Amino acid sequence: MAFVNGLKCRECDREYSSEALNVCDFCFGPLEVVYDYATISEVISRDSIASGPLSIWRYRDLLPADSEHPVDIMAGYTPLLKAHNLGKKLGLKNLYIKNDSVNPSFSFKDRVVSVAATKAVEFGFDTLACASTGNLACSVAAHAARAGIKAVVFIPSDLERGKIIGAAVYGPTMISVEGNYDEVNRLCSEVADNYPWAFVNINMRPYYAEGSKTLGYEVAEQLGWRLPDHVVVPTASGAMFTKIWKGFNEMACLGMLEGVDSYSFGPDQNTVHHPAVTTKMHMTQAAGCSPIVTAWENGSPHVMPVRPNSIAKSLAIGNPADGIYSMRVINNSAGTAYAVPEDQVVPGIKLLAETEGIFTETAGGVAISGLKHAVESGAIKPDELTVVYITGNGLKTQEAVESVVNPLTVKPFMSSFEEAFNHRPE
Amino acid sequence: MGKRVKFSFPPEMVKEPVIYKLGRDFEIVTNIRRAEVREDVGWVVLELDGEDAEIERGLAWVGTTGVRVDPVSGDVIDG
Ligand SMILES: Cc1ncc(COP(=O)(O)O)c(C=O)c1O
Numbered sequence: 001m002a003f004v005n006g007l008k009c010r011e012c013d014r015e016y017s018s019e020a021l022n023v024c025d026f027c028f029g030p031l032e033v034v035y036d037y038a039t040i041s042e043v044i045s046r047d048s049i050a051s052g053p054l055s056i057w058r059y060r061d062l063l064p065a066d067s068e069h070p071v072d073i074m075a076g077y078t079p080l081l082k083a084h085n086l087g088k089k090l091g092l093k094n095l096y097i098k099n100d101s102v103n104p105s106f107s108f109k110d111r112v113v114s115v116a117a118t119k120a121v122e123f124g125f126d127t128l129a130c131a132s133t134g135n136l137a138c139s140v141a142a143h144a145a146r147a148g149i150k151a152v153v154f155i156p157s158d159l160e161r162g163k164i165i166g167a168a169v170y171g172p173t174m175i176s177v178e179g180n181y182d183e184v185n186r187l188c189s190e191v192a193d194n195y196p197w198a199f200v201n202i203n204m205r206p207y208y209a210e211g212s213k214t215l216g217y218e219v220a221e222q223l224g225w226r227l228p229d230h231v232v233v234p235t236a237s238g239a240m241f242t243k244i245w246k247g248f249n250e251m252a253c254l255g256m257l258e259g260v261d262s263y264s265f266g267p268d269q270n271t272v273h274h275p276a277v278t279t280k281m282h283m284t285q286a287a288g289c290s291p292i293v294t295a296w297e298n299g300s301p302h303v304m305p306v307r308p309n310s311i312a313k314s315l316a317i318g319n320p321a322d323g324i325y326s327m328r329v330i331n332n333s334a335g336t337a338y339a340v341p342e343d344q345v346v347p348g349i350k351l352l353a354e355t356e357g358i359f360t361e362t363a364g365g366v367a368i369s370g371l372k373h374a375v376e377s378g379a380i381k382p383d384e385l386t387v388v389y390i391t392g393n394g395l396k397t398q399e400a401v402e403s404v405v406n407p408l409t410v411k412p413f414m415s416s417f418e419e420a421f422n423h424r425p426e
Numbered sequence: 427m428g429k430r431v432k433f434s435f436p437p438e439m440v441k442e443p444v445i446y447k448l449g450r451d452f453e454i455v456t457n458i459r460r461a462e463v464r465e466d467v468g469w470v471v472l473e474l475d476g477e478d479a480e481i482e483r484g485l486a487w488v489g490t491t492g493v494r495v496d497p498v499s500g501d502v503i504d505g
């Protein structure tokens with residue numbers, strides 16, 4: 001069972017029961033899940049977590065859905081690796097990679113969709129839907145298959161092949177929309193208003209977004225119930241960024257961290273900040289779509305929407321739903337925000353692959369080049385414990401790194417091999 | 427349920443009575459729910475009531491003024 005009291009508007013505090021709703025009827029502000037932390041604190045412990053499954057559902061007490069029957073394809077519990085080689089290259093002695101590219105559908109989206117799908121089944125929906133630039137579509141289709149319900153996924157028609165196939169293989173109804181970004185957005189928002197489907201990032205959004213908290217919990221657990229000094233996060237809507245921070249603070253407030261006393265959540269569960277949480281949150285976006293970074297750099301209280309034009313399609317969200325909230329997280333955590341130049345995205349992918357043997361997609365290239373910048377600018381010091389989140393898999397965006405393919409082509413004779421091998425380019 | 431939208435005003439448009447004109451020149455009832463307007467930037471979240479076609483026409487006009495029109499809860503496309 002879920003320890004949830006209901007939903008609450010982030011702007012005007014109006015309360016709602018737990019239903020399929022994401023916007024306050026009164027002020028149109030976003031709704032967030034309200035937890036019964038008093039009960040959670042009685043049942044949760046490091047042992048209860050350790051005895052759970054090796055998926056996000058080990059943190060079931062802090063997820064807003066029925067954990068008896070989760071739609072679970074084993075999202076989460078992904079590796080946290082110490083990155084000696086990349087650390088050396090960048091001048092960091094304590095660098096870790098949270099490798100979320102190895103989730104079942106190959107991105108962190110499995111965390112959020114597992115929660116949304118579980119909730120959708122709980123509410124009795126027979127169709128799981130989304131509008132996506134790729135990763136979300138793959139995850140929605142996969143989870144719907146697992147749950148035995150229908151899937152409808154909308155994608156822009158110019159998507160990378162790996163993402164189209166990676167979603168289509170699970171057998172969803174796939175709608176490829178021929179239109180620009182704004183047109184795709186408009187169509188999908190109209191469809192969502194008119195069809196009785198569980199749109200994971202629309203009417204399921206309050207529950208969906210909570211799944212990303214597990215990226216915070218796992219890092220804390222894998223570091224031996226400590227928090228890092230810094231995290232570097234690739235960002236689109238800002239949902240994951242804010243939820244990692246929330247996850248860290250929940251762990252601290254519930255007394256789960258080494259040497260940290262529990263702390264009251266107070267009246268606003270979404271902005272609680274335990275004084276022991278000193279992790280600095282570094283946001284990275286690609287320059288071709290960086291509305292949150294721009295607002296943060298200008299000190300603006302408003303995120304001005306942009307029309308995305310970036311190689312990092314998974315981060316290309318022009319009007320980020322959690323933009324303003326993620327700016328507050330940057331400021332509350334004394335973090336930074338940086339727009340990675342478009343021509344530094346592929347070098348980031350290659351750097352990670354060549355130093356650590358991990359092949360990430362364009363979002364990961366943004367994270368790695370953003371990390372490099374944070375070190376060079378002095379925001380991250382050599383000894384500080386740093387975690388970079390790698391959230392998607394390189395096999396989905398192969399087009400971006402086509403240029404790495406330069407094999408030595410030889411005839412099937414030893415002489416031909418030796419000729420080519422001895423004269424290979426450096 | 428009316429149409430829920432967010433208008434973002436660039437600095438040069440902050441002082442323009444766009445919402446007033448939208449109500450005056452189109453068969454649309456405007457209902458402001460939340461707003462922040464400063465000298466350099468402004469946004470307004472509002473509900474529009476009227477015939478679908480009229481709202482579409484009205485919003486197309488708002489777009490031509492330089493004011494941006496977006497869904498209230500951010501983009502529905504996700505990564
Ligand atoms: C691989 C990857 N990384 C990061 C993100 C950013 O997540 P968010 O929209 O929560 O900021 C996305 C999707 O949006 C993604 O697909």
Ligand SMILES: [Zn+2]
Pocket residue numbers: 009010011012013014024025026027028029
């Ligand atoms: Zn409200």
